[in-house]
Amino acid sequence: xxxxxxxxxxxxxxxxxxxxxxxxxxxxxxxxxxxxxxxxxxxxxxxxxxxxxxxxxxxxxxxxxxxxxxxxxxxxxxxxxxxxxxxxxxxxxxxxxxxxxxxxxxxxxxxxxxxxxxxxxxxxxxxxxxxxxxxxxxxxxxxxxxxxxxxxxxxxxxxxxxxxxxxxxxxxxxxxxxxxxxxxxxxxxxxxxxxxxxxxxxxxxxxxxxxxxxxxxxxxxxxxxxxxxxxxxxxxxxxxxxxxxx
Amino acid sequence: xxxxxxxxxxxxxxxxxxxxxxxxxxxxxxxxxxxxxxxxxxxxxxxxxxxxxxxxxxxxxxxxxxxxxxxxxxxxxxxxxxxxx
Numbered sequence: 001x002x003x004x005x006x007x008x009x010x011x012x013x014x015x016x017x018x019x020x021x022x023x024x025x026x027x028x029x030x031x032x033x034x035x036x037x038x039x040x041x042x043x044x045x046x047x048x049x050x051x052x053x054x055x056x057x058x059x060x061x062x063x064x065x066x067x068x069x070x071x072x073x074x075x076x077x078x079x080x081x082x083x084x085x086x087x088x089x090x091x092x093x094x095x096x097x098x099x100x101x102x103x104x105x106x107x108x109x110x111x112x113x114x115x116x117x118x119x120x121x122x123x124x125x126x127x128x129x130x131x132x133x134x135x136x137x138x139x140x141x142x143x144x145x146x147x148x149x150x151x152x153x154x155x156x157x158x159x160x161x162x163x164x165x166x167x168x169x170x171x172x173x174x175x176x177x178x179x180x181x182x183x184x185x186x187x188x189x190x191x192x193x194x195x196x197x198x199x200x201x202x203x204x205x206x207x208x209x210x211x212x213x214x215x216x217x218x219x220x221x222x223x224x225x226x227x228x229x230x231x232x233x234x235x236x237x238x239x240x241x242x243x244x245x246x
Numbered sequence: 247x248x249x250x251x252x253x254x255x256x257x258x259x260x261x262x263x264x265x266x267x268x269x270x271x272x273x274x275x276x277x278x279x280x281x282x283x284x285x286x287x288x289x290x291x292x293x294x295x296x297x298x299x300x301x302x303x304x305x306x307x308x309x310x311x312x313x314x315x316x317x318x319x320x321x322x323x324x325x326x327x328x329x330x331x
Contacts, residue, residue, distance in 0.1 A: 069276060077272045080297065081263040084304050091305075093312050121253075194297065201276050202293040206283035209290055219294065226298050230305050237309060 003154055006145060010158030013141045016213050017134040018166040024130030024196065026173060027189040028123045036120035040127030048135040057143050057152075064140065069204025071133045076197025078126070083190030087227055089183060091234025126193070133200070138162075191227060195220040265307075271300045 029037040055062070088094040138159055146155030199216050202209065209215035262269050275296040283289035 069280075073272060073276050076297070077263070077269045080268050080272065080301060080304075081265065084265065084268070084301060084308075087301070087305055088308055091309075093308055198293050198297055201272075202279065202283075202290060205276050205280040205289075205293075207279060207289045207293070208283075215290075222294055223297075226301065230301065234305065234309060237313075 003151070006151060006154045007158040007161070010141060010145045010155040011162045012158075013145070014138045014159040014162035015165060017137045017141070018162055019169075020196065020216075021131045021134035022166050022170050023192055025127050026170060027192050028126045030174070031185050031189050032120050032123040036123035037127040040124040040129075041131050043124070044128045044131035044135060047132055048139065051136070052139050062136065062140075064136065065204050065206065067133060067136065067204070068200045071129050072197050072200025072202070072204050074197075075126070075129065075193055076201050078122075079190060079193030079195075079197045082186065083194050083223070083227060086183070086187040086190045087230045087234065090187065090231040092238040093234060130196075187227070191220065191223050195223045198223070265304050268300055268304055271296070271303075275300070 025037055025041055028040075051062075085094060142152060142155045142159050145158075146152030195216065198219050199209070211218070275293055279289055279292045279296075282292065
């Protein structure tokens with residue numbers, strides 16, 4: 001019975017972390033292209049493998065809060081810039097089509113510039129950080145859960161099952177996400193990056209979230225409401241300005 | 247553009263971006279939150295509230311700059327009309 005509970009606990013805890021990583025990789029992959037995001041994932045997995053191989057059970061002593069605060073802080077700054085642009089576009093203060101054209105031109109230029117390597121460092125870095133941090137947390141889960149029950153192998157089975165579920169979910173979610181209009185998707189990515197940034201930077205700073213990981217949903221809802229309120233404010237102002245000019 | 251310049255530019259764009267005040271405000275926000283959280287006081291609302299204030303201030307700055315530019319354009323076109331008449 002203890003073995004079943006250990007596998008289930010490792011599965012569920014790992015699943016939460018892996019879904020967080022998957023969300024970030026899907027967000028950057030769908031909006032900015034898959035190649036550099038895939039390089040970021042590969043680099044993060046290589047780094048994780050090296051760390052796990054080198055440290056083994058001592059991995060539980062790594063300063064995860066310091067990593068969270070740095071990764072979360074950078075993600076929050078990056079996410080806020082992305083969200084700010086999305087709000088300005090939706091509020092009518094930034095041209096939708098021009099932005100798309102510039103974005104496409106930049107991507108085309110980067111692709112032409114370096115066809116085999118990493119063409120988009122944004123995608124690479126965001127995917128790398130997301131997978132590296134969450135992967136490290138999964139390694140912690142395996143070591144701590146497995147260590148507590150003196151059976152790291154069973155905890156690894158639970159985490160491996162979670163990885164299979166997440167990979168299947170990613171393969172299923174990828175196609176419908178690709179059909180969402182680009183500006184809507186960019187808005188969604190801004191919301192997700194900002195929410196993860198808020199959550200991780202606060203955790204790294206020592207904040208105890210009410211409801212632990214479940215509060216991430218509350219953070220996402222808060223960022224969505226805040227963004228819609230700012231878009232509504234801008235749209236009202238734009239309408240008032242147009243009426244005044246007319 | 248060589249690799250080092252591109253790498254440096256990437257990090258500047260990534261960390262600082264269009265509005266440098268966002269990066270500075272986020273760093274200040276985390277720096278303020280950490281000591282409060284470590285005293286055991288209620289700290290979780292600080293970062294969400296701070297993020298709302300940062301985003302609001304940044305968006306309002308752009309809106310005001312846009313309004314000033316629109317007003318300047320309107321004044322210039324009025325002057326052109328008056329000069330023509």
